[in-house]
Amino acid sequence: MSARRKAGVVAGVVTVGAVAAAVTIFNLPEAESSSGGPSGGNTVANTADIQKETLVDRETHDGTLGHGSTTTLAGRGSGTVTWLPAAGTTISRGKPLYKLDNKPVVLLYGTLPAYRTLRSGVKGTDVKQFEKNLWALGYRGFTVDEKYTAATADAVEDWQDDLGLSETGTVETSQIWYAPTAVRVDSQSSENGAVVQPGAELLKYTGTALVATVDLTMDAQRLAKQGAAVQVGMPDGKDLPGRIVKVGTTVQEGQGDQEDTTLIEVTISFSGAPKGVDDAAVSVDFVASERKDVLTVPVAALLALAEGGYGVQVVDGATTKIVAVETGLFADGKVEITGDGLAAGMKVGMPA
Known part of the structure; x- marks a missing residue:
């Protein structure tokens, strides 16, 4: 008796160009018997080997x-823009990101934004983050911890003097800007001579x-x-x-x-x-x-079983039998299978 044809769909993934697609199997043969018993006398024209291999779902x-993505730098102070770095410029720790009224706003490294004025007596993780930067820039005489002491203020005055700023010993939020690492200027959002207020967009930057x-x-x-x-x-x-x-x-x-x-x-x-x-x-x-050392067959070798699920037609010379299988990963036109008695090297029938 010739096998009747039945449509079936199996969800899976293959690589088709650069686009993910569902594996759709049409005209799966319906197995005449799923009992696993022999159905000798059938001649199978086309077969494929059951293979043991690593199956990879790759696209x-x-x-x-x-x-990468850009970050917008909005100014914290008000004044006239007197300098902006050109697009493509790399700015590292301690270097100015821009200048307002000819006073530099300096890049420091950290993940916590500057949110308050730092002065003697202030404590917190933001103090430690700032002190780490000050130490990395070569200023000494204080302990790197969460306490902003008089010794910290003395080091800050030296730093401010080198930047051409007023030596106040306190650090305003408008004087610094934090980023995790050095930055690369992506584009300018303002221009020299522009009069800006706090919150004005000045430039956009990316990682380096x-x-x-x-x-x-x-x-x-x-x-x-x-x-x-x-x-x-x-x-x-x-x-x-x-x-x-x-x-x-x-x-x-x-x-x-x-x-x-x-x-x-x-x-x-x-x-x-x-x-x-x-x-x-x-x-x-x-x-x-990725599935390592699994049994695979071509997806086209799957049979739709009358009682549901899928099987393969195992071919041993002139003898064939239907073995129910559990399917796993689909990739590159193959499918991972498990089933009673299946082993690498066995042959399975392929639809004509």
Whole structure:
């Protein structure tokens, strides 16, 4: 008796260009018997081997090189802008980010923003963060701790003198700006001669390291795992190891009557990029899942069982039998399977 045809759908993932897609299997043969008993006398024209291998759910997506997302610097003081750094300038600890009334506002390293005036008698983690910077800049004579002492104030006066500021021994929030590391000026938001008030946007900056950025659609969000390893394909053909360091969302505005689209923005750090590749296009290989030393067959070898679930037709010479299987990872046109008595090297029938 010839096998009847039945449509079935199995959810899975394969790589199709750079876009994630569901594996849809049409016209799966319905097995005549799922008891596992032999059904000898059948001739199977096409077979495939059950293999033991590492199955990887991998996808490649296009990305761009740059310096990551921008941070807006809004001034804390009022006055006339007398100096702004040019786009592309790298600013490190102790260097001015801009000048108001010809007085520098200095970059310091830290994650806690300046939120109060620091003076003798003040205590807190913000004091320790500031004192670490002062020490790193070469000013001494105080203990780096959470106490702003007279000794700290003396060191601050020396620092202010070197900057050309009034030697007050206190640190106003309008004199400093904190960032985790050195920054790269992305663009100017004001200009020399502009009269500004507190809160005015003066410039935008990024990190200094070159990173790759990839926008993923929501159906590929399984790929966006913080800390996951990836491979970055450079314009010169070299692949560099990278790691996902940031996962966020961005909104792509729809054209015309189309709705806006929410995308997952993935930032990837890596090292070893050749010079002069800023804003270049790259490819990024993501690995969503990996299953080591599992039994696999081609997805097309799956049979839709009449009682539900899936099986494979095991072929042993002229003898065949249907074995029910549990499916696991789908990738690259193959599927992970487990079932009674199955082993690597066995042959399974393939639909004509």
